[in-house]
Amino acid sequence: MLTEPVTYQDPCNISRNGGLAKQGRELVKALCTDFRDMRDNGDYNHCCGGGGGYIPMGPPFKRRRMESGRVKAEQIRETGAKTVIVPCHNCIDQIRDLNKEYDLGIKAVHFKTIIPHMMIIPDDMKHEEESE
Amino acid sequence: MAEAAVDTTEDQTVDTKVIKERLDLLKGGRFKMWLEICAHCGLCADSCFFYLAHDKDPKYMPSHKVMKTLGELYDKKGEVDRATLKEMAEVVYGDCTACRRCSMFCPFGIDIATMIAAGRGICCSQDLHPDGLKAAIQNYKDTGNQMAMSSEDFVETCEWMAEETEEELKGLEIPIDKQGARIMYTVNAREPKFYPQDIAEAAMIFHAARENWTMPSNGWDDTNLAMFAGDGKTMTAQVKLVYDAAERLGAENIGITE
Amino acid sequence: MYEFVSGPLVWVAFIVFIGGMIIKTVGLISLSKKKDKVVYNHLNLDWSMRSIFRWLVPFGSRGMRENPVLTIAGFVFHICLLAVPLFLLGHNILWDEAWGISLWSMPDRIADWMTLFLIAAAIVLIIRRIVLPEVKIVTTSTDYILLAIACAPFITGYMAYHQWMDAKTITIIHILCGELMLISIPFTKLSHMILFFLSRAHIGSEFGERRGTVTW
Numbered sequence: 001m002l003t004e005p006v007t008y009q010d011p012c013n014i015s016r017n018g019g020l021a022k023q024g025r026e027l028v029k030a031l032c033t034d035f036r037d038m039r040d041n042g043d044y045n046h047c048c049g050g051g052g053g054y055i056p057m058g059p060p061f062k063r064r065r066m067e068s069g070r071v072k073a074e075q076i077r078e079t080g081a082k083t084v085i086v087p088c089h090n091c092i093d094q095i096r097d098l099n100k101e102y103d104l105g106i107k108a109v110h111f112k113t114i115i116p117h118m119m120i121i122p123d124d125m126k127h128e129e130e131s132e
Numbered sequence: 133m134a135e136a137a138v139d140t141t142e143d144q145t146v147d148t149k150v151i152k153e154r155l156d157l158l159k160g161g162r163f164k165m166w167l168e169i170c171a172h173c174g175l176c177a178d179s180c181f182f183y184l185a186h187d188k189d190p191k192y193m194p195s196h197k198v199m200k201t202l203g204e205l206y207d208k209k210g211e212v213d214r215a216t217l218k219e220m221a222e223v224v225y226g227d228c229t230a231c232r233r234c235s236m237f238c239p240f241g242i243d244i245a246t247m248i249a250a251g252r253g254i255c256c257s258q259d260l261h262p263d264g265l266k267a268a269i270q271n272y273k274d275t276g277n278q279m280a281m282s283s284e285d286f287v288e289t290c291e292w293m294a295e296e297t298e299e300e301l302k303g304l305e306i307p308i309d310k311q312g313a314r315i316m317y318t319v320n321a322r323e324p325k326f327y328p329q330d331i332a333e334a335a336m337i338f339h340a341a342r343e344n345w346t347m348p349s350n351g352w353d354d355t356n357l358a359m360f361a362g363d364g365k366t367m368t369a370q371v372k373l374v375y376d377a378a379e380r381l382g383a384e385n386i387g388i389t390e
Numbered sequence: 391m392y393e394f395v396s397g398p399l400v401w402v403a404f405i406v407f408i409g410g411m412i413i414k415t416v417g418l419i420s421l422s423k424k425k426d427k428v429v430y431n432h433l434n435l436d437w438s439m440r441s442i443f444r445w446l447v448p449f450g451s452r453g454m455r456e457n458p459v460l461t462i463a464g465f466v467f468h469i470c471l472l473a474v475p476l477f478l479l480g481h482n483i484l485w486d487e488a489w490g491i492s493l494w495s496m497p498d499r500i501a502d503w504m505t506l507f508l509i510a511a512a513i514v515l516i517i518r519r520i521v522l523p524e525v526k527i528v529t530t531s532t533d534y535i536l537l538a539i540a541c542a543p544f545i546t547g548y549m550a551y552h553q554w555m556d557a558k559t560i561t562i563i564h565i566l567c568g569e570l571m572l573i574s575i576p577f578t579k580l581s582h583m584i585l586f587f588l589s590r591a592h593i594g595s596e597f598g599e600r601r602g603t604v605t606w
Binding site: 157161162164165166169170171172173174175177183188190191193195196199235236238239240241242243 | 418419420421422423424425426429441445451452453454456457460464518519522523524525526527528529530533579581582585586588589590592593594596597604605606
């Protein structure tokens with residue numbers, strides 16, 4: 001279990017345009033003890049500022065991407081979270097960039113980065129030396 | 133005014149015939165209605181993070197962005213020069229991510245992002261989409277993924293990851309092209325290219341959950357930058373590639389990466 | 391003159407308004423069936439109704455709650471705009487004489503106040519257009535013209551009722567303004583009185599039926 005404050009980024013394609021805001025939250029709550037939702041969360045969440053192909057558009061758009069990402073940076077800062085769970089490759093790149101740009105002091109991770117460390121491993125999948 | 137980021141070439145031509153055709157094709161019941169009924173009420177402004185991040189500069193408000201691009205194209209019946217179209221491209225690619233939040237705040241429920249996407253389609257038809265997306269589109273066309281990875285490289289990466297991860301979870305495999313799986317898992321091409329660990333992590337979760345899953349050797353990239361660029365043909369081809377893979381393998385579901 | 395504007399011209403206005411709106415609505419729907427096929431595989435009555443209802447009830451949506459001034463002005467404006475002409479005693483007497491039909495009618499004193507409320511609401515809407523940068527930038531001259539077209543029958547009606555000018559002249563002007571408004575509806579964005587429902591049904595289904603998310 002994560003014990004430090006955790007927040008959750010609702011990617012537009014997953015929450016507003018995917019209808020999975022609730023499921024995402026349930027999963028986050030199962031993984032941490034101090035979950036803090038952002039203001040404007042769920043279906044109402046703001047885009048990370050890197051969506052719609054903004055990140056792959058590359059360096060010519062970087063400065064504008066950082067400027068317009070201010071809203072997301074503020075949203076994250078307000079929660080006081082140390083870890084942001086981000087189930088989207090696009091959002092995670094943007095949030096890591098924002099972390100540097102706005103000095104947020106956070107770690108952005110995917111679900112799949114943390115779940116393997118927390119899941120219960122069935123006995124038959126453990127190697128001998130580990131089960132000793 | 134932000135610096136120009138699209139089309140730094142000296143090309144000055146515009147094929148207005150193509151633009152007109154596209155405008156005509158787009159103008160179904162929805163677009164016609166939306167363009168006509170927008171009451172210019174301004175309720176969409178506060179929904180947009182571009183607007184908020186620029187200290188409520190009105191030029192970033194959603195309906196204005198549509199009026200200045202697709203709206204103007206219809207007003208001028210597609211008769212625009214390249215300089216104007218370039219300005220529009222800066223807006224549709226650089227001032228909106230098509231997140232669709234504004235649609236939740238429009239009293240008439242106008243799907244503003246869809247109109248921005250239509251604007252992108254028109255800019256793309258004149259080769260005005262950003263270079264980064266152009267490169268990705270070429271890769272999709274050549275290899276079926278945005279990172280131009282060959283099928284062999286992809287399969288090798290998966291095998292390598294399976295080998296490494298088996299040390300942690302006994303019996304772990306990354307089944308490639310397995311028939312009749314419940315989930316055909318697809319990824320972002322950046323994963324095999326830059327973050328192969330991501331595939332290993334997903335494999336661990338699938339394995340621990342005893343999931344019946346597979347990955348296709350072809351049609352595994354679930355990103356679609358062609359859609360963001362406004363290139364409908366490549367967009368469709370890419371989606372079809374993934375669906376064809378699922379059909380070929382008789383998979384019940386297509387899983388997409390985070 | 392009075393005979394003409396209150397006789398044949400009324401017929402013309404109603405035929406253009408009703409006929410025009412039918413042609414327009416049917417035309418848009420059939421066009422969308424040809425060109426927007428993608429809409430129809432997820433059109434859903436339940437989501438459509440919720441999407442419409444939420445924006446028909448004052449403060450039913452988040453956007454309205456965050457913009458109370460526009461919400462109040464907007465609802466006052468629209469309620470008066472529909473209620474006064476439909477339930478005015480004078481109008482109902484005319485319909486009764488002409489066609490033998492009439493609706494419930496409200497006391498004149500209430501209609502009088504509602505007219506003033508409508509004009510006040512319109513002034514708020516105009517001030518918004520001038521003062522708020524995000525509204526000003528999207529405002530076109532058409533927006534002002536349509537507001538004027540919608541308000542004119544009320545201003546002239548008020549003047550006629552209170553006999554501020556030559557009663558006959560102002561009544562004729564009032565009827566002409568009403569007819570102008572009716573005729574304008576199918577050809578301008580005033581058509582949102584019907585298209586609002588189509589547009590909201592679409593987005594409600596697009597978000598709700600396809601993704602389970604709300605648009606209010």
